[in-house]
Amino acid sequence: MIETPRDRTRPGGRGAEREPLAVLAGHVEQRGLKHSRQRDLVAESFFSIGGHVSIEELVGAVRRADRRVSVATVYRTMRLLADCGLAVPRQFEGEQTRYEPAAGRPHHDHLICTGCGEIVEFANDRIEVLQARVARSHGFQVESHKLELYGRCARCRRRATAGSAG
């Protein structure tokens, strides 16, 4: 359901799920934190789902493995993942926060289907260049940006056209 920007292929393909857990372990150790079963479970679920997950969805996935994991733990773990750069929080229009895996993934923006909720990632250097230029012309130095395009994906448009003669 989720496309990756351009054709960038990542080493390891689906196997890339393994590496972030090592990064997490390193981060945990380095900061004098402790290892925990729940944390692993949340991280594993998160990386195996692989894209734009809401806390609610993640809690569901985690609880399939362990019914007793609390919402608070999932929130706390996701913040930890964000802190060590393994997850990026995304806040789409009217929705609750979602997280996407970030390990080694380059910057990109999002297309969001208002029909089915599908989220497609894209990257466009020319837009980035123009953004930087606009910012500069206003004396701003850009630190981050958010570009979200909301609309109907091809499938939803087809469905709509099929349903009613226009």
Added chain:
Amino acid sequence: MIETPRDRTRPGGRGAEREPLAVLAGHVEQRGLKHSRQRDLVAESFFSIGGHVSIEELVGAVRRADRRVSVATVYRTMRLLADCGLAVPRQFEGEQTRYEPAAGRPHHDHLICTGCGEIVEFANDRIEVLQARVARSHGFQVESHKLELYGRCARCRRRATAGSAG
């Protein structure tokens, strides 16, 4: 504090505050709603402030004129203004919803200073064209979009540079 996109001058200048109230009155009448003092007060305050106001700020402004106006009324009135196209809700990173006046104002996007919170509007047709093109290439038909550039405004950068060498 708020720049308008490009050099588009609007007829009436600051006097343009008057017209929206007439539009509101028409909308209210047309839909069989009733006129109220509080509603006028909220709308007046909103249009006289003139840009990117949070409900909290607006409540503050309104209460300077009438201490008893409730938060609920402000929320309800702003939704009414949004319904009749006189205000647009904007949700910036981590902040509560803000509203900006929309009467006759063309589309634009935002630069937000992460230092002082200043919000600058801008419009860039080339970015819009590229956005539409990207969307099309993914089979999407864009309905709306959100482009926000976060960074430091000139003043905040100057201040930072002055404070620390390096």
Added chain:
DNA sequence: GTGCCTGCAAAAAATTTGCAACAAC
């Protein structure tokens, strides 16, 4: 008078936090 509007307080929804029990090193 009828019906929309208001203020208040309670409800909702999403997220955070205090705390006592618990687990990791």
Added chain:
DNA sequence: GTTGTTGCAAATTTTTTGCAGGCAC
């Protein structure tokens, strides 16, 4: 054993809603 972690529930924050009384027409 010390210290970080967890689950639970309560607190927070922002916004919405139910309701009884009030105001507009």
